[in-house]
Amino acid sequence: MxxxxxxxxxxxxxxxxxxxxxxxxxxxxxxxxxxxxxxxxxxxxxxxxxxxxxxxxxxxxxxxxxxxxxxxxxxxxxxxxxxxxxxxxxxxxxxxxxxxxxxxxxxxxxxxxxxxxxxxxxxxxxxxxxxxxxxxxxxxxxxxxxxxxxxxxxxxxxxxxxxxxxxxxxxxxxxxxxxxxxxxxxxxxxxxxxxxxxxxxxxxxxxxxxxxxxxxxxxxxxxxxxxxxxxxxxxxxxxxxxxxxxxxxxxxxxxxxxxxxxxxxxxxxxxxxxxxxxxxxxxxxxxxxxxxxxxxxxxxxxxxxxxxxxxxxxxxxxxxxxxxxxxxxxxxxxxxxxxxxxxxxxxxxxxxxxxxxxxxxxxHFISAFGEHVIGKEVEQAMQEALLNSNISVTEFTVAPQINPKEGLPYHEWFIEFENEPENLSVLAKQIDESLQKQNTYYFDLIKGKVLQPLKITKVKKGGFQEYMKSVGKLGGQNKLPRLSNDRKIVTNFPYVD
CATH class of the missing domain: 3.40.50.980 (Rossmann fold)
Known part of the structure; x- marks a missing residue:
């Protein structure tokens, strides 16, 4: 009633x-x-x-x-x-x-x-x-x-x-x-x-x-x-x-x-x-x-x-x-x-x-190489890659790696998993292909060998919460930026698995 x-x-x-x-x-x-x-x-x-x-x-x-x-x-x-x-x-x-x-x-x-x-x-x-x-x-x-x-x-x-x-x-x-x-x-x-x-x-x-x-x-x-x-x-x-x-x-x-x-x-x-x-x-x-x-x-x-x-x-x-x-x-x-x-x-x-x-x-975008990748694109790429899988992600952020120790520059995805994939490189490939489909500039830079495909860096469980706490932004209305055009968040990032 x-x-x-x-x-x-x-x-x-x-x-x-x-x-x-x-x-x-x-x-x-x-x-x-x-x-x-x-x-x-x-x-x-x-x-x-x-x-x-x-x-x-x-x-x-x-x-x-x-x-x-x-x-x-x-x-x-x-x-x-x-x-x-x-x-x-x-x-x-x-x-x-x-x-x-x-x-x-x-x-x-x-x-x-x-x-x-x-x-x-x-x-x-x-x-x-x-x-x-x-x-x-x-x-x-x-x-x-x-x-x-x-x-x-x-x-x-x-x-x-x-x-x-x-x-x-x-x-x-x-x-x-x-x-x-x-x-x-x-x-x-x-x-x-x-x-x-x-x-x-x-x-x-x-x-x-x-x-x-x-x-x-x-x-x-x-x-x-x-x-x-x-x-x-x-x-x-x-x-x-x-x-x-x-x-x-x-x-x-x-x-x-x-x-x-x-x-x-x-x-x-x-x-x-x-x-x-x-x-x-x-x-x-x-x-x-x-x-x-x-x-x-x-x-x-x-x-x-x-x-x-x-x-x-x-x-x-x-x-x-x-x-x-x-x-x-x-x-x-x-x-x-x-x-x-x-x-x-x-x-x-x-x-x-x-x-x-x-x-x-x-x-909040990445355009270190003229690709102008935006938040919606990285979120959609992640969503498509996780579809029909048992992988689950707690949180993630993306930053450009302009000066890698070897090889071409790339986008580095820092991901905290709830359920990890068996093979990180397979997931990275799926995310990268989705991003290329959505963003023609990114596609051209990969095909033109200006960038290499993205790489995933695993963040330990609870790592992003610890990071937000360390910068005084735990809780309330605070949000982790989905992506940045620099490496401020991830420089000397101590929460990598």
Missing amino acids: LSLKSALAKPFAKRIYKKIQNWANKPVETQENVFQDLIAEATSTEFGKDHDFISINNHEDFVKRVPIRDYEALKPYVEKVVAGEKNILWKGQPIYFAKTSGTTSGSKYIPITKESMPSHVEAARNAILMYIHETGNAKFVDGKMIFLQGSPILKEQNGVQLGRLSGIVAHYVPKYLQKNRLPSWKTNCIEDWETKVDAIVEETLPENMTIISGIPSWVQMYFEKLQQKTGKKVGDVFKNFNLFIFGGVNYEPYRAKFESLIGRKVDSIELYPASEGFFAFQDKQNEKGMLLQLNSGIFYEFIKADEFFNENPKRITIANVEVGVNYVMIISTNAGLWAYNLGDTVEFTSTNPYRVIVSGRIK
């Missing part, structure tokens, strides 16, 4: 579904309205005055007046906001700063305003409601749900609360979910990640867990600890666990490992959240890609990734994007980010409605 809560979830889900269809069916008009609203609201800010917002009428005007900036380039404005000045990037002051550890610029302070905060909360809620509407499954709302996240403890800086995005969002869990939510506030506040996961295992073991969510690599750590403690598959420990919600990285490289840990298949929902905005969520179980949030106070521009480093790359709106092209995503938001380069690359899987997959990072 359905409880009141799960019975009410279905009509609510239907209402939200209709609301979403409304803007998804008018994508260009929706984005134009967002654009005009953003410009109007920020005309009297310091940034708006500096960039002559008052005379911006359309996207062409915006492109002429507002150059693309990453965090470093926007920093002079952000520093004024952090110092407590008002009306700089957006009217008034932000209500939060999401503090993130930037890979190049140290700590970043990303503003969140009272206008931008609701979309961070609503998008995650709507993802679950769209799933209920599509599948008719609402029973899980009666069970316990967990989100593996950062500490919710916030500090204050010049009148603005400061913390990790996941910790900020923890303050906005709706009342009707408070009783269902784990871990407890006390456990969530534990800073040391391993201690925290141990406490979460103790807290969740006796509960009826129905939803588990977080970044796959850290959920894996939680699942492994559950299995070590109970000697059972996660699906046997939590018999009603049927929905896994994840974001931050591609799930495919983890899927086989997760199904083995859980012991059965469970439905999953992919999210695309960031401190800068909640950009997309999976709206259909059997469609590839996530629905781009066009009505959330974010105006999107796109630049073809292979043109991004040109002197004057063309900036287009969703009206002109094509399916299957790798784009750098540029955002302008009601938190005061303008023509801001997140560093993410996306690919559209559909333009009716607009759905995207995250294909990688514009900084």
Whole structure:
């Protein structure tokens, strides 16, 4: 029998579904309205005055007046906001700063305003409601749900609360979910990640867990600890666990490992959240890609990734994007980010409605020899090579080897195996062939004897976790880069098997 809560979830889900269809069916008009609203609201800010917002009428005007900036380039404005000045990037002051550890610029302070905060909360809620509407499954709302996240403890800086995005969002869990939510506030506040996961295992073991969510690599750590403690598959420990919600990285490289840990298949929902905005969520179980949030106070521009480093790359709106092209995503938001380069690359899987997959990072690629291999390509190559095999991979990263002791240069794949292959060179050959198929530049360099085929270096079990711990990035929202254009991660890497 359905409880009141799960019975009410279905009509609510239907209402939200209709609301979403409304803007998804008018994508260009929706984005134009967002654009005009953003410009109007920020005309009297310091940034708006500096960039002559008052005379911006359309996207062409915006492109002429507002150059693309990453965090470093926007920093002079952000520093004024952090110092407590008002009306700089957006009217008034932000209500939060999401503090993130930037890979190049140290700590970043990303503003969140009272206008931008609701979309961070609503998008995650709507993802679950769209799933209920599509599948008719609402029973899980009666069970316990967990989100593996950062500490919710916030500090204050010049009148603005400061913390990790996941910790900020923890303050906005709706009342009707408070009783269902784990871990407890006390456990969530534990800073040391391993201690925290141990406490979460103790807290969740006796509960009826129905939803588990977080970044796959850290959920894996939680699942492994559950299995070590109970000697059972996660699906046997939590018999009603049927929905896994994840974001931050591609799930495919983890899927086989997760199904083995859980012991059965469970439905999953992919999210695309960031401190800068909640950009997309999976709206259909059997469609590839996530629905781009066009009505959330974010105006999107796109630049073809292979043109991004040109002197004057063309900036287009969703009206002109094509399916299957790798784009750098540029955002302008009601938190005061303008023509801001997140560093993410996306690919559209559909333009009716607009759905995207995250294909990688514009900084995370290998082009040491002109091959421009991206994250999506290495993940797909790995996925294809593992298909129909009993090999399973815990984690991996790829780096160029420019000066080998002998022979031609090559790509070096550092792989931590759960189940090892009998023959590493056979696996390396399969991955390499898949990469050549996907990337013509790489194919030409192999055929032209500029590069030799890739080589695999085995990483010892738990090696990548030890590495992340050593650089202070264990747990939370931290992710291991899938590939790099240098050998910073793997130079003097002590975790090789």
